[in-house]
C-alpha cells in the first residue's frame with residue numbers, strides 16, 4: 652500500500668462522539684485525514700441495519716473526499732457495502748481467512764502489540780500493522796498495556812519497511828516523536844472525535860506528519 656495513506660488515519664464509531672458522527676467525519680475529511688476506519692464497537696454500538704446504514708453513509712462521504720474506507724473486524728459488512736479494505740485484531744479472523752473472501756485490491760491491516768505478532772503479520776502478508784497501544788487510552792475497553800515510543804521502535808527494527816501506524820492515546824504533541832520511532836503515521840479516535848474543532852485538529856495532525864516528512 653501507499654504508506655502516506657497512514658499519515659493521519661482516523662477511526663470513528665457512533666459512540667466516539669456526543670455529536671453527529673457524520674458531521675465529525677466530514678469535518679475530519681475536510682481537515683485532511685488520509686485514511687478512515689469505521690469501528691462500531693463497545694457500549695451502545697449500532698447493530699444490523701442501523702450499523703450498515705451508518706457505514707454506507709460514511710463510505711460515501713470518504714469517497715467524496717477520495718479517502719479510502721476500511722471496516723474494523725466485520726468482513727461481512729465490508730463486503731456488503733464494498734469497502735476498500737478491512738482491519739483485523741489479533742482475536743479476529745486470520746489474514747489468510749480474510750484474503751480468501753475479499754477482492755485482491757483491498758487493504759488489510761492487523762493490530763500488533765508485540766514483536767512476535769508484528770513479525771507474524773508481516774509473514775502473513777498484512778499491508779500495514781497498527782502498533783499499540785502506544786499510550787494509555789480510555790477509548791478501547793480491552794486495551795493492552797501501553798508500549799510507548801520505545802516499544803514501537805523495537806517493532807520497527809524487526810519488520811523492515813512494513814507500513815506501520817501508531818495507535819492508542821495519541822495527541823498532536825506525539826506525532827513527530829512517533830514518526831522518529833518508525834511510524835509512517837498516527838491513528839487516532841478521541842483526539843479528533845472529541846475535539847471542539849475536528850477539522851482544524853485533523854489539519855494540524857497532517858501538518859505535523861508532513862513537517863516530519865520534509866525534515867527527512
Ligand code: 3NM
Pocket residue numbers: 662762763781782783784785787788789790791794795818819820821838839840841842
Ligand atoms: N486500538 P484513542 S488502541 C482502536 O492498541 C484502538 O490496538 C488500539 O483511540 C490498539 O485515539 C485503540 O482515542 C483506541 O486513544 C484508540
